Amino acid sequence: MAFNPEKSMFEKRKEPAPAPAEVKQPEAEKRPMKTDTLPRVTATIGKSICIEGNITGAENLIINGQVNGSVDLADHDLTVGEFGKVSADLVGKLVRIDGEVTGDIEGTEVVIVSQSGQVRGNIVAPRVTLEDGANFKGSIDMDPVRNGDASKANVAKPQPKQSRPEVESSAKQPSVA
Amino acid sequence: MLLRSKPSVLAARDVHVSELLPQLFLGYDQETVPTNILDVGAGGSHTLEAFAFYRSKVHFLDLFATSLSTQGSSKRQEAYAHRAYSEALQDCQGVRFDLCLFWELLLVLSEPALRGLNSALQPFLTNQSKGYAAGQLFRGSEGKQWRYRIQDAQHLVRLPPVQESAVSEVVEAPDQEAVWSQTQFVARFDCLRITADQLQQDGRHEMLLSAS
Numbered sequence: 472m473a474f475n476p477e478k479s480m481f482e483k484r485k486e487p488a489p490a491p492a493e494v495k496q497p498e499a500e501k502r503p504m505k506t507d508t509l510p511r512v513t514a515t516i517g518k519s520i521c522i523e524g525n526i527t528g529a530e531n532l533i534i535n536g537q538v539n540g541s542v543d544l545a546d547h548d549l550t551v552g553e554f555g556k557v558s559a560d561l562v563g564k565l566v567r568i569d570g571e572v573t574g575d576i577e578g579t580e581v582v583i584v585s586q587s588g589q590v591r592g593n594i595v596a597p598r599v600t601l602e603d604g605a606n607f608k609g610s611i612d613m614d615p616v617r618n619g620d621a622s623k624a625n626v627a628k629p630q631p632k633q634s635r636p637e638v639e640s641s642a643k644q645p646s647v648a
Numbered sequence: 649m650l651l652r653s654k655p656s657v658l659a660a661r662d663v664h665v666s667e668l669l670p671q672l673f674l675g676y677d678q679e680t681v682p683t684n685i686l687d688v689g690a691g692g693s694h695t696l697e698a699f700a701f702y703r704s705k706v707h708f709l710d711l712f713a714t715s716l717s718t719q720g721s722s723k724r725q726e727a728y729a730h731r732a733y734s735e736a737l738q739d740c741q742g743v744r745f746d747l748c749l750f751w752e753l754l755l756v757l758s759e760p761a762l763r764g765l766n767s768a769l770q771p772f773l774t775n776q777s778k779g780y781a782a783g784q785l786f787r788g789s790e791g792k793q794w795r796y797r798i799q800d801a802q803h804l805v806r807l808p809p810v811q812e813s814a815v816s817e818v819v820e821a822p823d824q825e826a827v828w829s830q831t832q833f834v835a836r837f838d839c840l841r842i843t844a845d846q847l848q849q850d851g852r853h854e855m856l857l858s859a860s
Binding site: 598599600601602603607608609610611612613614 | 682692693696699700702703704705706707708710739740743
């Protein structure tokens with residue numbers, strides 16, 4: 472085979488590479504994103520993260536780390552995970568406490584202190600659930616009329632029976648102590 | 649305060665009609681006036697559920713979590729109890745309780761503890777304050793130390809005996825039939841006077857109390 476310097480194997484490398492195929496983006500990605508159709512985003516503060524300061528946001532948040540300051544999520548859900556240690560006032564729509572919180576909690580819809588939750592502070596919410604085993608020290612301010620939840624107060628309010636005459640008991644035994 | 653209750657697992661038979669509770673709820677205008685409630689005892693979520701339909705603020709005071717001295721003279725123990733209960737109530741500074749709910753303990757506290765609670769609670773009451781106490785005064789035929797909690801304006805719910813030793817040691821009344829007679833109780837706890845008192849055959853005991 473005759474040597475052809477113009478077609479040497481080394482020159483093959485100099486040949487222009489074929490143009491890369493155009494990466495076609497799906498049509499959906501070209502369109503402007505509609506945020507209201509996206510699944511709700513939840514941010515997470517991991518176990519090893521420690522934050523000093525104020526947190527605000529427009530998405531749900533799970534705190535598994537340590538936060539000192541304040542957390543205000545207004546219309547979004549806030550969860551203090553089992554490993555979360557929060558020393559801050561918390562505001563959220565649905566606030567769930569599985570970890571430790573020192574500070575006041577305001578839930579515009581509901582506050583849930585779960586079995587593993589420990590709260591030292593005051594809770595303000597139209598609905599509050601304290602699960603069996605929850606550790607809580609403070610006060611709970613419930614106003615069912617707040618946030619337009621007036622229907623609950625009007626519809627379900629239990630009616631006490633008519634007054635009955637007082638029953639004075641003489642059945643009580645004297646103390647042996 | 650460690651909350652111990654599980655209303656979801658309660659059977660229908662555990663709900664009992666109370667003749668005194670309706671009297672307690674009469675006269676409250678709870679939609680317009682916020683009611684400050686003190687829940688005294690090993691608390692549970694029942695009080696929250698019962699008052700969820702009212703404008704209310706519930707404060708919890710777990711006296712079982714408050715360590716008391718059993719050493720020294722009665723006066724010294726009383727002073728210790730007063731200090732301990734005052735510290736436990738420190739978060740409620742400035743609050744005046746409209747309603748105090750006492751679970752289990754009011755009739756089984758020792759004399760110094762009862763006096764200490766009486767003096768510690770006094771500054772937090774007004775002459776409009778009311779109280780309600782319920783508990784198992786003595787073991788009934790079933791031989792169990794039931795606990796009672798408020799279900800609604802007419803009913804009490806009966807809960808199984810507490811298993812946790814930290815509470816049961818304090819909660820359980822001695823085997824004797826009663827701890828304090830009414831006369832003895834009044835002499836030791838006079839910040840709220842007894843307006844009605846009921847003892848059922850099964851040992852369930854209820855009291856309505858009033859500051860006025």
